[in-house]
Amino acid sequence: MSNESGRLFVVATPIGNLGDLSDRAREVLATVHRIAAEDTRRSGQLLGRLGIRGRMISLHEHNESERVERILSCLAAGESIALVSDAGTPLISDPGYRLVRATREAGFEVLAVPGPSSVIAALSVAGLPTDRFFFEGFLPARTAARRRRLERLAGQPHTLVFLEAGRRVPAALDDLAEILGAGRESAVCRELTKRFETTRSGSLAQLAEWIRGDADRMRGEFVILVGPGVEDRAPAAATVPDTATLLQMLRGEGLGAKAAARVTARITGESANALYDRAVQEG
The missing domain is CATH 3.40.1010.10 (Tetrapyrrole methylase, N-terminal domain)
Structure with missing residues (x-):
């Protein structure tokens, strides 16, 4: 050639x-x-x-x-x-x-x-929706900056794809669970195509617990995938419940108070801040 x-x-x-x-x-x-x-x-x-x-x-x-x-x-x-x-x-x-x-x-x-490509490889084996996805890459290393970025991504109606170094995966999963919802369907792909390749699926809370179960699981390079939120999978023709019920449903599905308030605000047009205060008071 x-x-x-x-x-x-x-x-x-x-x-x-x-x-x-x-x-x-x-x-x-x-x-x-x-x-x-x-x-x-x-x-x-x-x-x-x-x-x-x-x-x-x-x-x-x-x-x-x-x-x-x-x-x-x-x-x-x-x-x-x-x-x-x-x-x-x-x-x-x-x-x-x-x-x-x-x-x-x-x-x-x-x-x-x-x-x-680790991104495409992870999407192909994670078992999450792939018709649309949002590739974020590496999240900020500092906690405050990482959480601010995740709050901006909370409304994305696609599968989210992140890259992360092993030592930062536990903290990243904790923040993902708190901001996007502990019950959010997700997967972690570790050391793709290498000897210790591992793909684990579950809720964000389950994956955060799993990664801490063995120090060896934190080694290597990771792709973290988070599936669409429950509000993005709801049927288009579904009847929208009243505000209180909607908040309770979203919280019951594992969404954090901020995320639940933000989604409810988008649907009802009410103040996200007021809804957040209400969600916190009602637990």
Whole structure:
């Protein structure tokens, strides 16, 4: 295979199992002039296993802006470039957006070499609705910021998808349970395609308890998925109950006071703050 010059290839690499690398991805990595990698050491190990000796350029979140001009110069000189991340599909919670945008604006062709993605892999095995989903990526590490972000997401009528590091999963599940509702249908996918791959389904409260049951369950990389709320699955023609009953029903389904008040406010038009106070008083 001979890659035409002046092209940027966005190449998906394995998230764990080396066998998931496509034949096309292998050929592109073996024939391009240079490989722009998020971590040259990690990508170098992958290339070594494949028997590929590529010329690498580091491109990560801290140097992407300054690397763009260099890579554009290489493209202008007739070189072909492959962009890879540490694992999976580049630009999905990884650097590369500035490079791809600048490359296209400069008139060079950008081609996708699709393949592994932890987000799509998790959606395919979690058993939650996939007709529509909202990918949030990594939540803020600080508790207050994370909770504020989750409150903004509470009204999303889609399956929610988050990425998280193992050590932060318990706290993230606790906040998800409190803000989105302890009974909300969900799943956690850990170490996808790797030796200790695990997918666990249940309510957010159940998953928060499960993850703390064994320290080994907190190790690795996670995708957390949260299914649509009960209000988003209700039949369109259903009769809307009165405000008090609606609040009680939503609380009974495991929604937190804030989330229940917010949903009730959207349906009835009443004040969310007043409804929240009412939900707290009524327990």
